Amino acid sequence: MASSSDTSIxxxxxxxxxxxxxxxxxxxxxxxxxxxxxTIQLEANKHDILAANRLDLDAAQAEVDAGRMSxxxxxxxxLTSSPDxxxxxxxxxxxxxxxxxxxxxxxxxxxxxxxxxxxxxxxxIGVLLVIFEARPEVVVNIAALAIxxxxxxxxxxxxxxxxxxxxxxxxxxxxxxxxxxxxxxIQSIRTRADVSALLTLDQYIDLVIPRGSNSLVRNxxxxxxxxxxxxxxxxxxxxLDESANLEKALRVILDSKTNYPAACNSAETLxxxxxxxxxxxxxxxxxxxxxxxxxxxxxxxxxxxxxLSPAPSNLNTRVRxxxxxAYDTEHLTLTLSVLTVTSLQSAIVHINEHGSHHTETxxxxxxxxxxxxxxxxxxxxxxxxxxxxxxDGFRYGFGTEVGISxxxxxxxxxxxxxxxxxxxxxxxxxxxxxxxxxxxxTGGKKYKHTNIGATSVPFL
Amino acid sequence: MASSSDTSIxxxxxxxxxxxxxxxxxxxxxxxxxxxxxTIQLEANKHDILAANRLDLDAAQAEVDAGRMSxxxxxxxxLTSSPDxxxxxxxxxxxxxxxxxxxxxxxxxxxxxxxxxxxxxxxxIGVLLVIFEARPEVVVNIAALAIxxxxxxxxxxxxxxxxxxxxxxxxxxxxxxxxxxxxxxIQSIRTRADVSALLTLDQYIDLVIPRGSNSLVRNxxxxxxxxxxxxxxxxxxxxLDESANLEKALRVILDSKTNYPAACNSAETLxxxxxxxxxxxxxxxxxxxxxxxxxxxxxxxxxxxxxLSPAPSNLNTRVRxxxxxAYDTEHLTLTLSVLTVTSLQSAIVHINEHGSHHTETxxxxxxxxxxxxxxxxxxxxxxxxxxxxxxDGFRYGFGTEVGISxxxxxxxxxxxxxxxxxxxxxxxxxxxxxxxxxxxxTGGKKYKHTNIGATSVPFL
Numbered sequence: 001m002a003s004s005s006d007t008s009i010x011x012x013x014x015x016x017x018x019x020x021x022x023x024x025x026x027x028x029x030x031x032x033x034x035x036x037x038x039t040i041q042l043e044a045n046k047h048d049i050l051a052a053n054r055l056d057l058d059a060a061q062a063e064v065d066a067g068r069m070s071x072x073x074x075x076x077x078x079l080t081s082s083p084d085x086x087x088x089x090x091x092x093x094x095x096x097x098x099x100x101x102x103x104x105x106x107x108x109x110x111x112x113x114x115x116x117x118x119x120x121x122x123x124x125i126g127v128l129l130v131i132f133e134a135r136p137e138v139v140v141n142i143a144a145l146a147i148x149x150x151x152x153x154x155x156x157x158x159x160x161x162x163x164x165x166x167x168x169x170x171x172x173x174x175x176x177x178x179x180x181x182x183x184x185x186i187q188s189i190r191t192r193a194d195v196s197a198l199l200t201l202d203q204y205i206d207l208v209i210p211r212g213s214n215s216l217v218r219n220x221x222x223x224x225x226x227x228x229x230x231x232x233x234x235x236x237x238x239x240l241d242e243s244a245n246l247e248k249a250l251r252v253i254l255d256s257k258t259n260y261p262a263a264c265n266s267a268e269t270l271x272x273x274x275x276x277x278x279x280x281x282x283x284x285x286x287x288x289x290x291x292x293x294x295x296x297x298x299x300x301x302x303x304x305x306x307x308l309s310p311a312p313s314n315l316n317t318r319v320r321x322x323x324x325x326a327y328d329t330e331h332l333t334l335t336l337s338v339l340t341v342t343s344l345q346s347a348i349v350h351i352n353e354h355g356s357h358h359t360e361t362x363x364x365x366x367x368x369x370x371x372x373x374x375x376x377x378x379x380x381x382x383x384x385x386x387x388x389x390x391x392d393g394f395r396y397g398f399g400t401e402v403g404i405s406x407x408x409x410x411x412x413x414x415x416x417x418x419x420x421x422x423x424x425x426x427x428x429x430x431x432x433x434x435x436x437x438x439x440x441x442t443g444g445k446k447y448k449h450t451n452i453g454a455t456s457v458p459f460l
Numbered sequence: 461m462a463s464s465s466d467t468s469i470x471x472x473x474x475x476x477x478x479x480x481x482x483x484x485x486x487x488x489x490x491x492x493x494x495x496x497x498x499t500i501q502l503e504a505n506k507h508d509i510l511a512a513n514r515l516d517l518d519a520a521q522a523e524v525d526a527g528r529m530s531x532x533x534x535x536x537x538x539l540t541s542s543p544d545x546x547x548x549x550x551x552x553x554x555x556x557x558x559x560x561x562x563x564x565x566x567x568x569x570x571x572x573x574x575x576x577x578x579x580x581x582x583x584x585i586g587v588l589l590v591i592f593e594a595r596p597e598v599v600v601n602i603a604a605l606a607i608x609x610x611x612x613x614x615x616x617x618x619x620x621x622x623x624x625x626x627x628x629x630x631x632x633x634x635x636x637x638x639x640x641x642x643x644x645x646i647q648s649i650r651t652r653a654d655v656s657a658l659l660t661l662d663q664y665i666d667l668v669i670p671r672g673s674n675s676l677v678r679n680x681x682x683x684x685x686x687x688x689x690x691x692x693x694x695x696x697x698x699x700l701d702e703s704a705n706l707e708k709a710l711r712v713i714l715d716s717k718t719n720y721p722a723a724c725n726s727a728e729t730l731x732x733x734x735x736x737x738x739x740x741x742x743x744x745x746x747x748x749x750x751x752x753x754x755x756x757x758x759x760x761x762x763x764x765x766x767x768l769s770p771a772p773s774n775l776n777t778r779v780r781x782x783x784x785x786a787y788d789t790e791h792l793t794l795t796l797s798v799l800t801v802t803s804l805q806s807a808i809v810h811i812n813e814h815g816s817h818h819t820e821t822x823x824x825x826x827x828x829x830x831x832x833x834x835x836x837x838x839x840x841x842x843x844x845x846x847x848x849x850x851x852d853g854f855r856y857g858f859g860t861e862v863g864i865s866x867x868x869x870x871x872x873x874x875x876x877x878x879x880x881x882x883x884x885x886x887x888x889x890x891x892x893x894x895x896x897x898x899x900x901x902t903g904g905k906k907y908k909h910t911n912i913g914a915t916s917v918p919f920l
Contacts, residue, residue, distance in 0.1 A: 447857065
């Protein structure tokens with residue numbers, strides 16, 4: 001059984017690679033047609049897709065009733081949980097289709113010699129293995145991104161969404177088969193064993209994109225030679241500088257913590273310069289408590305609240321001494337760890353040691369402090385007087401978001417379609433005899449390295 | 461012992477990270493000063509460095525005498541093996557110092573709202589672990605590249621060059637200590653056990669760069685969660701299209717194979733369209749044989765030579781039927797595998813399956829064939845009528861070369877200083893109240909996403 005399954009998994013990977021390679025000879029306009037076909041086929045199969053989704057929901061409801069699944073997970077499974085969810089999924093494909101083509105873009109071009117022009121041109125990466133949880137509409141989103149960027153993709157959804165994901169994936173293949181692109185560009189797999197088998201096939205799989213829990217990402221990183229693009233934690237901080245403005249402090253901290261606490265770009269830690277413990281911090285704390293935030297304070301920040309008169313409401317129920325692990329915890333709820341520091345430098349050191357290199361913000365009126373913070377904080381995002389919640393591909397203007405990377409290789413921070421492309425160098429010799437390196441060097445020709453002003457490759 | 465060694469290795473990694481973080485607050489001009497100091501200190505310590513090198517050479521000579529080391533390895537160890545080797549090493553540092561700063565460069569900038577400007581700006585990656593073999597001058601080269609790009613580096617040379625590398629590394633630290641940069645930005649380690657310990661410390665090490673054998677690279681990829689940038693094979697091909705021009709074929713194939721056979725960008729396989737087996741191939745084969753190349757032929761290409769009259773000289777001694785593994789072998793010598801195909805498409809499929817995704821070239825007069833080849837070949841370089849040997853950072857105009865990557869994540873093909881930088885997003889809110897996402901969306905503000913024409917960040 002194991003070997004038969006391994007064989008079929010190898011076939012999936014191999015056929016994905018072959019489909020990718022074959023697709024490189026097809027004009028990129030075919031990808032736009034394919035995305036249009038996908039929206040048509042999704043609408044045509046809406047009834048069946050929602051019926052498959054119903055099967056997943058019924059199974060999930062039984063799990064919820066038995067106390068083995070949360071009702072929030074159930075809600076995320078449901079393609080009809082809000083009236084516009086289906087239409088939003090369809091619109092998402094149309095939006096991706098309308099984005100500029102991320103491939104074929106020249107970002108370096110030099111004439112090396114008369115008749116010898118070199119171009120570095122963006123191109124797809126190859127075969128993506130995307131692993132995600134729960135929300136079945138992600139399969140449509142990822143397929144659209146993969147097709148738009150010219151990649152092949154193998155998709156693995158959560159086991160709770162098997163019926164939905166399998167049918168969505170099949171509908172996408174059907175749509176592809178009515179185009180000039182190979183229908184096998186998008187495939188899906190069902191089990192963790194399939195994932196494990198694919199993680200060993202680095203000759204076929206070029207990039208793994210896990211979208212899920214921290215432990216999922218690290219498990220995958222530990223078990224493959226294939227590059228992994230995934231974000232682990234989102235432990236973001238706000239630093240209240242000694243020159244902070246009260247109104248900005250209130251607005252930025254409240255938004256960073258309470259706008260959407262379950263998001264990875266929400267603040268988990270508030271770092272306060274001691275000099276503002278007595279004036280700004282009590283007002284910030286009161287606003288946070290009024291917004292139902294629980295505060296895990298270090299001794300100085302706790303003491304600053306305890307000595308207030310009158311004491312803030314909820315002081316006894318919603319404020320407590322921070323436990324040992326508070327500053328290493330991604331709460332993802334209305335809980336905020338609070339730390340006091342005596343200098344900007346200490347804040348930077350703390351963030352670099354305890355944060356997740358995602359996004360940090362400083363509240364300050366000092367341009368020197370702003371500059372030092374943005375330089376010193378080793379994170380994908382460093383903001384001044386702006387909410388950490390801005391760290392998002394749509395807000396950054398990418399039109400879409402593949403994920404948010406806390407790594408710093410290939411892509412960092414919110415990742416748009418650019419994260420799904422690589423580049424290659426193409427060069428054409430024009431004239432007699434071709435070009436050879438033996439004619440260059442001591443006593444011979446010299447490399448010109450003249451810039452070429454081109455945005456695409458003329459001979460491709 | 462093991463735990464004490466692990467502790468000291470952790471300290472090395474931790475101090476490298478701390479030095480990196482500290483250096484981010486220092487103006488990048490300090491890096492130019494540091495490179496100048498390094499050249500001064502190298503010259504001042506030339507006598508001692510060559511004495512240390514002599515110790516390595518004496519030990520190596522004993523190994524060579526005992527038949528345990530090749531004399532070519534001994535030569536690569538020798539910092540005086542050619543009259544200008546020392547000066548070339550010093551000049552290399554000066555050349556790197558003179559290159560444009562790869563950090564601080566803005567490559568995406570948008571105004572999200574009035575008073576809210578977002579910049580994506582290039583920045584160092586962090587701590588690099590560089591593992592290389594034999595040639596001790598590489599430590600100087602790598603240190604210069606790391607410093608220029610603002611990274612910290614931990615270096616591990618071959619055990620044959622321990623004395624040379626340790627002293628070179630110490631001289632570099634001494635040079636750094638006379639600057640505002642931390643002297644601990646560049647450190648060296650000595651043993652494989654040290655490397656193994658560092659490969660587990662992904663909280664401190666951001667990128668591993670192995671420069672050595674295929675097996676070294678794969679072993680490292682298999683034993684770490686840290687991203688690895690290294691090239692494995694260099695199995696490059698030349699494809700002789702049906703419309704090939706004879707003169708171009710001769711020049712490009714000879715240069716690709718014989719200009720420097722030990723280089724990774726030399727051709728290992730020649731693929732021939734059947735239609736040119738009788739006219740072009742015999743002349744190419746004769747020229748290759750005259751250049752002392754051994755040919756491992758498939759049946760049709762062998763037969764085309766055997767039926768020639770007169771038979772090429774060396775036909776019996778230098779031409780034979782290709783063994784099973786010929787097309788998967790990186791010869792690195794004057795040996796060439798020869799394969800016949802019936803179509804361009806078959807050539808592309810063969811290259812994508814058997815090549816190493818490094819560099820391939822087509823000899824053709826057809827622009828359609830050239831375009832299809834460049835699109836279809838899934839390699840870092842795809843050339844038309846030009847030698848594979850052009851695939852090189854200096855020839856491409858980068859001014860330096862960190863290595864050549866056959867991966868397609870982060871960097872592909874010859875890698876210049878750009879391969880040693882990442883980027884971060886910085887954003888500053890100007891005006892009253894700071895910026896919060898809660899004010900955007902349905903019924904609220906809209907994101908402007910207006911392009912900002914800036915090449916550097918005004919507030920850093």
